[in-house]
Amino acid sequence: MTPDQPAESLLGGYRGLDLTDEKGLLCGRILAGLGAEVIKVERPGGDTARRIGPFYQDIPHPERSLFWFAHNLNRKGITLDIETKDGQELLRRLSSRVDFVLESFSPGYLEELGLGYSRLSEVNPRLVVTSITPFGLSGPYRDHKASDITLMAMGGYMYMTGDPDRPPLRISVEQAYLHAASEAAVATIIALYCRSTSGEGQHIDVSAQASLVSSTVNAIPFWEMNRVILGRAGPYRVGLSAAKQRQLWESSDGYVIFYFAGGAFGAKSNAALAGWLDEEGLADDFVIATDWGNFDMAAATEEVEGHLEKLVALLFRRHTSAELYEQAVKRGLTLCPVSSPAEVLKNPQLKARDYWVKVRHDELGQDFDYPGPFFRCSAPDQYRRAPLIGEHNREIYEGDLGLSDAQLVSLKQAGVI
Amino acid sequence: MGQGPFAGVNVLDFTWGLAGPLSTKYLADYGATVIRVESLARPCGTRVSPPFKDRVPGVDRAGYFVFFNANKYSLSLNLNHPRAKEVLNRLVAWADMVAESYSPGTMERWGLDYESLRKVRPDIIMLRSSSQGQDGPHASFSAFGIPLVGLAGFSYFTGWPDGSCLPLPSAYSDLISPRFAAAALVAALDYRRRTGMGQYIDCSQLETSLHFLAPAMLDYTFNGRQTGRQGNSCAYACPHGVFRCQGEDRWCAVAVFSDEEWQAFCGLCQPGWSRDPRFSTLRERKKNEAELNKLIEEWTMNYSPEEVMSQMQARGVAAGIVQNARDLRHDPQLQERAYFWEMNHPVLGSFPHLGQASILSQTPASPVMPAPCLGQHTEHVCTQILGMSDDEFLGLYQAGVFD
Numbered sequence: 001m002t003p004d005q006p007a008e009s010l011l012g013g014y015r016g017l018d019l020t021d022e023k024g025l026l027c028g029r030i031l032a033g034l035g036a037e038v039i040k041v042e043r044p045g046g047d048t049a050r051r052i053g054p055f056y057q058d059i060p061h062p063e064r065s066l067f068w069f070a071h072n073l074n075r076k077g078i079t080l081d082i083e084t085k086d087g088q089e090l091l092r093r094l095s096s097r098v099d100f101v102l103e104s105f106s107p108g109y110l111e112e113l114g115l116g117y118s119r120l121s122e123v124n125p126r127l128v129v130t131s132i133t134p135f136g137l138s139g140p141y142r143d144h145k146a147s148d149i150t151l152m153a154m155g156g157y158m159y160m161t162g163d164p165d166r167p168p169l170r171i172s173v174e175q176a177y178l179h180a181a182s183e184a185a186v187a188t189i190i191a192l193y194c195r196s197t198s199g200e201g202q203h204i205d206v207s208a209q210a211s212l213v214s215s216t217v218n219a220i221p222f223w224e225m226n227r228v229i230l231g232r233a234g235p236y237r238v239g240l241s242a243a244k245q246r247q248l249w250e251s252s253d254g255y256v257i258f259y260f261a262g263g264a265f266g267a268k269s270n271a272a273l274a275g276w277l278d279e280e281g282l283a284d285d286f287v288i289a290t291d292w293g294n295f296d297m298a299a300a301t302e303e304v305e306g307h308l309e310k311l312v313a314l315l316f317r318r319h320t321s322a323e324l325y326e327q328a329v330k331r332g333l334t335l336c337p338v339s340s341p342a343e344v345l346k347n348p349q350l351k352a353r354d355y356w357v358k359v360r361h362d363e364l365g366q367d368f369d370y371p372g373p374f375f376r377c378s379a380p381d382q383y384r385r386a387p388l389i390g391e392h393n394r395e396i397y398e399g400d401l402g403l404s405d406a407q408l409v410s411l412k413q414a415g416v417i
Numbered sequence: 418m419g420q421g422p423f424a425g426v427n428v429l430d431f432t433w434g435l436a437g438p439l440s441t442k443y444l445a446d447y448g449a450t451v452i453r454v455e456s457l458a459r460p461c462g463t464r465v466s467p468p469f470k471d472r473v474p475g476v477d478r479a480g481y482f483v484f485f486n487a488n489k490y491s492l493s494l495n496l497n498h499p500r501a502k503e504v505l506n507r508l509v510a511w512a513d514m515v516a517e518s519y520s521p522g523t524m525e526r527w528g529l530d531y532e533s534l535r536k537v538r539p540d541i542i543m544l545r546s547s548s549q550g551q552d553g554p555h556a557s558f559s560a561f562g563i564p565l566v567g568l569a570g571f572s573y574f575t576g577w578p579d580g581s582c583l584p585l586p587s588a589y590s591d592l593i594s595p596r597f598a599a600a601a602l603v604a605a606l607d608y609r610r611r612t613g614m615g616q617y618i619d620c621s622q623l624e625t626s627l628h629f630l631a632p633a634m635l636d637y638t639f640n641g642r643q644t645g646r647q648g649n650s651c652a653y654a655c656p657h658g659v660f661r662c663q664g665e666d667r668w669c670a671v672a673v674f675s676d677e678e679w680q681a682f683c684g685l686c687q688p689g690w691s692r693d694p695r696f697s698t699l700r701e702r703k704k705n706e707a708e709l710n711k712l713i714e715e716w717t718m719n720y721s722p723e724e725v726m727s728q729m730q731a732r733g734v735a736a737g738i739v740q741n742a743r744d745l746r747h748d749p750q751l752q753e754r755a756y757f758w759e760m761n762h763p764v765l766g767s768f769p770h771l772g773q774a775s776i777l778s779q780t781p782a783s784p785v786m787p788a789p790c791l792g793q794h795t796e797h798v799c800t801q802i803l804g805m806s807d808d809e810f811l812g813l814y815q816a817g818v819f820d
Binding site for chain 1: 422423435439443447459462463465466467468469470472474480481483484485549550551552553554555556558560561563564565566567568569570571572573574575576577580581582583584585586587588589592593596597598599600601603604605606607608610611612614616617618619620621623624625627628629630631632633634635636637638639640642643644645646647648649651652653654657658659660661666668669670671672674730733734735736737738739740741742743744745746748749750751753754756757765768769771773774775776777778779780
């Protein structure tokens, strides 16, 4: 890193309101992580996302949701009921003082409340409004109800995941809206950058479904060119080589992911593997005779693939996952252990890079480890726990909008904040 | 190029594979001039992976590469050639940003590390995208995305409780990290606009991907618990899963969260279920989930997934077809968003290129050029962009610098 760069954040100075629920939380988290001041706007009593588990000590309390904690670091938090006239007025006033507004309501909802992009941009022409929805703000599926599993299905990911003789699978940690929210973060920063020349904000329409399609990697080209539909292959994978390739292998105490990479990159790994098979007395004539440095596994037949599979399976079952990974790093094999969260926490690479950060939770009486930097650059890192409900009401309503204590109390009693 | 928020931004692109090129794709799609530096001797992984046109391999016949690489120029360069420096120096002087995804140490060998770049352009922005970061004991270990999803924990959370964990169908972490890398790149551009300072960005795919598992990581750091694979079930919704429909390998995902949705669901499939004590509350349904799923599938088997989805949606129940590649290509919602950009590729002919998931109202991303053939723009870049004379270009060409 260069010591002569000023320690400022990349988005330092930008301010935004975040009205999203679980469909968009990661967007504000990323922008806050880059140094923007992001103010989470929740309905009085707390956002619905606070009801999503897991919970600290399994107590389903709005200030103990680990889902909420994970995605709301580094924000401020205020409460506001935008369905009241007073609330709408306050939101319009706040919008005139920020650079961006993030939202994930149903298409048309904010317009009905007089808080749509056209209304807000009248007050603040430089405002960027980012709308995150399951399918987009227009189109035949615009009003479709959605959830993580239906989006993982509609985006194409699930069809390819799982065993051929069992139903398609999602990942047991919700993913779909994280793809949408991270796309939204990039788009929001692009719009902010654009504004520096154009002087104007704009409205961004992010589709969760669309953000998932890239996870099908080369499935669409396979359909387009060869009229082949890549499907589920269980512990194998299809679509990267002539023959299907095993990816999931048993070790003596768990599983590893390993594949015979093709081309020049794979040659090195495959040659190293052949050498290891030889050292352990598992190399047969075929393994010894093959010029692995020049052998393209991507073109290998099912016969060759199956032949090697038997030998490699024997090798892997002799060692623990940890031993296999140690050898993989040493020899340069395309292999990683299937790791549980406990094992990820012990990963020496992450520890060496100080990836895990301690975040103080005064209300819970201790610090906890969180995943840390999204990437490394010159900007300083800081990590503040997710806001409590209405934690910054005073700071924002009095400090920003000049409301008095008394006004705050009356708004609170009226349920506006 | 020349239109869009990044008009006039010059990106020197040494990325290859999936994660790196997807990071610079945001710049290319919004108007930056992105020049990929490629090598005939070691072509990008997606250029040598299937599917190929007419099933005949070739670096310009690969649909995988074309799908993901719209709007970029390609210059071929033998980086190990003694005279490569003559081209590289001009490229670096031209560049506002340099992006790369080689294993740590590689750019250093070519004299293209951050400190060397800064000597030419003090405010250069550099992105270094890698599997596990630029330093640390495993920095030079490039496992690539496919095994990396095991290391990060995604496989641990995929599978049926009565089966084993499973690999993911793709290099999933390759699709996650580009958003973070691009956010850093664009923020760095804005930062430079405001301060005149460049930036060095070290993006580790492992580190970014873990944020997609953050609540599960906190379940461990706060509660000491690891819940593992749950199939398709959800603790607070039932029915919640994927049901077989009419046709070959056709399925529909359905998720019922509230009592109203359950009433609507029963109204469509079997009104008797809503009165059945086995299924009347969420708790009861979870207890009898396997039985209920069987009954539901007896209903869905009679309909196409399209029919199941539209009937469910008409009653306010979340349902979605488990779409395959053919479904995606014909998806009316994706078409409405012009998500696939059909452009004429020199070898593949008219071919869909991946667009953008976000639509910006004033400055949407646009398809300007199809994905390039390898080295397609070498002469154009050298003579028209870098300003080399024809003679100079010819001399370098004949010396084999571009082979």
